[in-house]
Each structure stands twice: as C-alpha cells, then as structure tokens.
Amino acid sequence: MKTDIEISQAATMLPITQIAEKVGLDQESIELYGKYKAKVTYETIKEKEHEKLGKLVLVTSINPTPAGEGKSTISIGLADALNRIGKKTILALREPSLGPVMGVKGGATGGGYAQVVPMEDINLHFTGDMHAITTANNALSALIDNHIQQGNVQQIDTRRVIWKRVVDLNDRSLRKVVVGLGGPMQGVPREDGFDITVASEIMAILCLADSIHDLKKRLGKIVIGYSFDKEPITVEDLQVEGALALLLKDALKPNLVQTLEGTPAFVHGGPFANIAHGCNSVMASKLALQLGDFVVTEAGFGADLGAEKFLDIKVPVLGKAPDAIVVVATIRALKMHGGLAKTDLGQENVESLKNGYANLQRHIKNMQQYGIPVVVAINEFITDTEAEFSALTELCKKDQVEVKRCAVWARGGAGGEELARTVIETIASQEETDYRKLYHSDDTIENKTNAIVQKIYGGNQAQFSPKAKKQIQLFQQLGWSNLPICMAKTQYSFSDDPSKLGAPLDFDVTIREFVPKLGAGFLVALTGDVMTMPGLPKKPAALNMDVTDDGQAVGLF
Structure with a gap:
C-alpha cells in the first residue's frame, strides 16, 4: 500500500494556470510560485468583491482520538465528489504548521487519494x-x-x-x-x-x-x-x-493549489483551534464563495472548538453562514469514546459504539442549535463491520440526521459521491438557514463564557481564577467586554480534562486567565493546562524524514 507522499509524488498535477482557469481567473489574476502554486492578486480580489456568494459547507468532527477521524481527508474528498457530480466546487483549507508536521500530529493536506498537492511543499515552507x-x-x-x-x-x-x-x-x-x-x-x-x-x-x-x-x-x-x-x-x-x-503584504494574498483530482483549492492561514480560532482566512473563503457554486471548508479539531469558533467568531466577519455542516466520525473513534482500548478497536463491538455515540450526538445537537442542517460522514476503515454501521445508522435516524459512509481515502472523489448528493439534497431542502449565534456581543464576559461551557461542552459552569476575575473587571473598564470569547481548551474532551472522553456530564471548566486579542477581535480564555507552545513527542515524525540526492522528500507521511 502506497504512503500519502508516494501517492502525491506519483500524481500528474495540472499547471496552476489551468486550475485558475477553472474558476475564471486568467494568468494576469494570479502570481506564480513555480508551476503548481500561486497567489491571487489584490486587483482580482477587488474585482470580485460584489459577486454573488455560493453555498458554503462546513466540515467539522467529533473530539479527536488516537484512532483518527480524517476531517481534512473528508473535506478534500467531498469537494472532489461535488465536482464529479457536476457542481462547480472550490476547497478552502488551512495551511499546515511545521510544529505538528515535524512532531506527531502530521500535516493538513488530507490522505490517501483525497489530498491537496503539491503535498510536500504545502506541508513545509509553501509560499512563505x-x-x-x-x-x-x-x-x-x-x-x-x-x-x-x-x-x-x-x-x-x-x-x-x-x-x-x-x-x-x-x-x-x-x-x-x-x-x-x-x-x-x-x-x-x-x-x-x-x-x-x-x-x-x-x-x-x-x-x-x-x-x-x-x-x-x-x-x-x-x-x-x-x-x-x-x-x-x-x-x-x-x-x-x-x-x-x-x-505581511504578500502573505495576506490567498494561495491557490489543487487536489489530486484537479479541484481548485485555496489553502491559506492556519490558526490552531485548541489555542486560537481554527479557521482558514476570510479572504480565501470569501474569494472561493465568489468564484464557486459550492465551497467546502473545515474548522479545526472537534466541533466544540473549531466549529463553534467558525460560527461565533468567523461567520460575523465573513458575512456568510454555512448552508450545511458535515460532522465527521469514524466507527473506530466512536468505540474509543465508548471506552474501548485502542488495541481492541479492530474488533467488532457494537456496545462500545453505542456508548461512544454520545460524543457524536452532542456535536450534532450543538451544531443544530445554530439553525444549520447537519449531515454525518463516516470515514471508512477496513475494520468497520455492517453490524456496527447498521447500529450507527439507527442511532442517527432517531436523531433525524442523515449518515453516509465515505471511502475517499481509498477511492478519492468517487468514494464520496453519496455524501455529496446528500449534502446537496440537505441544502436544497432548506429555503434558507436560520443561523443564530450562541450569545450576543453585549452579554457579559462571564455569560458568554458560560454559554460556551453549558451549550457546547455540556458542563455546569465556568469557574474563574482570581486572576481571571481581576481581568474581567479590567476588561469591562477598558470597554473590551463586547468581544467574542475564543476558548483555548484541550481538543480531546468536551471538558477541560483530556481524559474525559465520550460526553461527560457534571463538570466545571476553569478559566485560569484571559488574553486580550483586540486586533483579532476576541478574548482568549485559557483553560486547563493548554499550552500555546507545544512540545515534541518522544519519537517525533522528524526522525522518519529525509531527502534524496535529487531533492525528493522522504518519510513525510
């Protein structure tokens, strides 16, 4: 079986000028960074600013586990699938950070036959x-x-x-x-x-x-x-x-690349969702919406982090709410949320799956409270059984949510066509989304924080440290209390304790301090022991990486 980088390096890419032409951009509209990467000029962005916006599909997921979920892979495969069935679709993703690339998490270019390319460039220095x-x-x-x-x-x-x-x-x-x-x-x-x-x-x-x-x-x-x-x-x-x-004048311009199947992809900006707001750039998303009939984008980590921030922080700036939300899960990860050990995930266990469904169910209901329809995408693994998928289908049916299997890792866009059709049907069934924010900007800092803890995490309330309480008083005096809250929290749990998997109840979330980000336009609330500078694992991915004498990357996933 080929690795991701072997699949990527074997692909025949189209010149980026041809990718640009697919979305109506000529050579004067882009600035070339070699044959397969480009940035869109400011003149072009200005020319397109009054274009009608297409439909927006937000891809998010359950809380991540070591079993893997594949949110980026599903995003890429879904965009390819929408194009395969005749919908003019553009992808809008974040740029990878070298930290996780050289560490343990990996890059952010998808996997298998659902990747954005050139994969090694994007995962390393890209356009700088x-x-x-x-x-x-x-x-x-x-x-x-x-x-x-x-x-x-x-x-x-x-x-x-x-x-x-x-x-x-x-x-x-x-x-x-x-x-x-x-x-x-x-x-x-x-x-x-x-x-x-x-x-x-x-x-x-x-x-x-x-x-x-x-x-x-x-x-x-x-x-x-x-x-x-x-x-x-x-x-x-x-x-x-x-x-x-x-x-920053050049970095601000959106980057244009492609998927393995030639779907145009804007890959631009890369804040983490566990310590920042976790969404790609507004400029890239808006340009994609102006150029395509459908845009597929993603929000980092689980829906409790990236999707909440996309909906409460990014949407008001973007001026466009998603028309549908796809929540990604795997049967393996759900069994892990249900208490099964990682070593046993290859064995059929319907009971653990049913227990772990509580995590997916909470994410579904959380997204629905924004007034946006939800579809569940199951990223297939060869260890999944029909009994497990049948049980999951029944659980989703009770919650009146469509669930579709996806084989985009193995088959590219062809493995996501059923999901693509379901997304289109879901959007078509809604005259328009009834998007509503989780809280009002004029709510107090305490109330906004509690809204996230209670309505998204399922917790009792936020507990504020003495330092955080003093900061709240200061921020109110300075007139900063109208800003949204950006929670810095573990991605592994709804709570601030990464060991509490599934859908924990009866917990508080401790806010140890706030960091004002007035330029970004939000207040960061630091919880638990979340670090804004991660560390490397005992065996970082860098140990497997090399470069051949002719300049080919080796061991990059």
Whole structure:
C-alpha cells in the first residue's frame, strides 16, 4: 500500500494556470510560485468583491482520538465528489504548521487519494506565509524591546509585557525565557516566552482581515502590554503597524493549489483551534464563495472548538453562514469514546459504539442549535463491520440526521459521491438557514463564557481564577467586554480534562486567565493546562524524514 507522499509524488498535477482557469481567473489574476502554486492578486480580489456568494459547507468532527477521524481527508474528498457530480466546487483549507508536521500530529493536506498537492511543499515552507507571520511577530518583539531600551517614552512596564515571540516549531524549551541579559548594551532584562507561530495574534489577524487597510487597522489594535499606570499599550502607540503590514503584504494574498483530482483549492492561514480560532482566512473563503457554486471548508479539531469558533467568531466577519455542516466520525473513534482500548478497536463491538455515540450526538445537537442542517460522514476503515454501521445508522435516524459512509481515502472523489448528493439534497431542502449565534456581543464576559461551557461542552459552569476575575473587571473598564470569547481548551474532551472522553456530564471548566486579542477581535480564555507552545513527542515524525540526492522528500507521511 502506497504512503500519502508516494501517492502525491506519483500524481500528474495540472499547471496552476489551468486550475485558475477553472474558476475564471486568467494568468494576469494570479502570481506564480513555480508551476503548481500561486497567489491571487489584490486587483482580482477587488474585482470580485460584489459577486454573488455560493453555498458554503462546513466540515467539522467529533473530539479527536488516537484512532483518527480524517476531517481534512473528508473535506478534500467531498469537494472532489461535488465536482464529479457536476457542481462547480472550490476547497478552502488551512495551511499546515511545521510544529505538528515535524512532531506527531502530521500535516493538513488530507490522505490517501483525497489530498491537496503539491503535498510536500504545502506541508513545509509553501509560499512563505508562516515565515512572514513569524517575522512580523518577532519584528514587533524587537521593536518593543528597542522602545524600552531607547528611553521608554510609552512607560511600558516590563513586568506586564504580554506580547511573546514565536517560532513555527514545537519547542517546549522556549516557553519561558529571559531576554536582555549581558549588560546595558544588550537591552533591558525581562521575562519573555515563545508561542508557536499559529498561536500568534498576527496569524488570527491575517485570517480575519479583509484587506490591507483592515490588516493595518487590526495590527494597530494589538495590545502588547501595559504601562506603569496599568494602561494598555498598543502597536498604534508604537507607530509600527505600517511596518508590520509591509512584512505581511504578500502573505495576506490567498494561495491557490489543487487536489489530486484537479479541484481548485485555496489553502491559506492556519490558526490552531485548541489555542486560537481554527479557521482558514476570510479572504480565501470569501474569494472561493465568489468564484464557486459550492465551497467546502473545515474548522479545526472537534466541533466544540473549531466549529463553534467558525460560527461565533468567523461567520460575523465573513458575512456568510454555512448552508450545511458535515460532522465527521469514524466507527473506530466512536468505540474509543465508548471506552474501548485502542488495541481492541479492530474488533467488532457494537456496545462500545453505542456508548461512544454520545460524543457524536452532542456535536450534532450543538451544531443544530445554530439553525444549520447537519449531515454525518463516516470515514471508512477496513475494520468497520455492517453490524456496527447498521447500529450507527439507527442511532442517527432517531436523531433525524442523515449518515453516509465515505471511502475517499481509498477511492478519492468517487468514494464520496453519496455524501455529496446528500449534502446537496440537505441544502436544497432548506429555503434558507436560520443561523443564530450562541450569545450576543453585549452579554457579559462571564455569560458568554458560560454559554460556551453549558451549550457546547455540556458542563455546569465556568469557574474563574482570581486572576481571571481581576481581568474581567479590567476588561469591562477598558470597554473590551463586547468581544467574542475564543476558548483555548484541550481538543480531546468536551471538558477541560483530556481524559474525559465520550460526553461527560457534571463538570466545571476553569478559566485560569484571559488574553486580550483586540486586533483579532476576541478574548482568549485559557483553560486547563493548554499550552500555546507545544512540545515534541518522544519519537517525533522528524526522525522518519529525509531527502534524496535529487531533492525528493522522504518519510513525510
């Protein structure tokens, strides 16, 4: 059986100019990054801004398990399947981060015969967007320290600088550092730390900005810390938003690539959903909607994280709610949520499947409360049995939800045609979606946080640490309480305890602190022990990677 990279490298890709032509873009509309990658020009984006929007399909999933779910694979396969049955469809996905690529989770280009290509380019340096974001973030750090060194006109309290440096790798040793050591010529000593690039507010800003003007405005709102009088200090106070925007001017343009079957794909932006908002860029999504009749996009991790943030944070900015939501699950993962050990997942166990269905059921009901129809997609494995699928079908039927098997990993778009037809029928059966947000912007910070804990996680309430309580009071005084909440939480459980699988009940979620992200336009609520800088596992994926003498990537999944 071929590996993902072997399948990818054996594929015959179309020149990216031909992919652009499929969506009505000529060679003047794109900027080439080699034969198979391109960015769309600002002039083209502006020309398309008043085009009618197509239908939007959001792909999300149950809480991930080591058994695997394959959300990106289903997204890619569904887009291919929609094109196969005659629907002009475009894919809109996030860019992978080098952290998980070199770590354990893997990339974000799908798998088997449902991949975006060139897979190795996308998973490594791609068009340089991640590096531009890293550079802009760290340029701001350098400018902050230089401002302090050169007289500190803004009276920045070095104990209250909240802006961190970033690197696009998992590097736990950098979580806590001290900078400025070595005497007066080396700067002012202070505590600092590193986040992973995808957790940077600049990543979130890039994904939510709709133009260079908006990008610059959002960058100016970034809070980098507080003065000795505890007043917030912003990028605008330092007068460097223009310089940061300059570093990001090319990264802001959406990237165009293709699937193995030649479906146009905008792969742009990559915030994690467990520590950020988990959705690809507004500019890429909107452009796809303007160019296609159908757009398939995904939200990171389970629906309790990525989909909730897509619906409560991204949709108001995008100006378009999904017309249907596809919740991805595997029978293997559901059995694991039902208490079965990973080593036993290959054996038929209908009882564990029924127990684990509680996780899928909660996600289904959560998505339905937004007023959007839901379809369940089961990513097939060879160990699945007819008895298990029959039991799952009956469970979904009781909840009045369509469930379809998908074999896109093994068969590409052909393995997703039944799902594609079901999605189209589901959308056609709705005159229009009755999208409604989970909470109102003028609710209190406490109420918005509790709305997520109670209505999405199924918990009792949020418990706020003394630090979080003080921050709530401060944010209210500063006029920030109208912002949405972006929960930083474990992806493995509805709760803030990763060991609580299935659909746990009777739990609280502890908010240890808030981080204001005014440029992005939300407040991050940190829960449990979620880290904004992950670490590498004992045996990182990097150990399997190499490159041949002729430049071919080896061992990249």
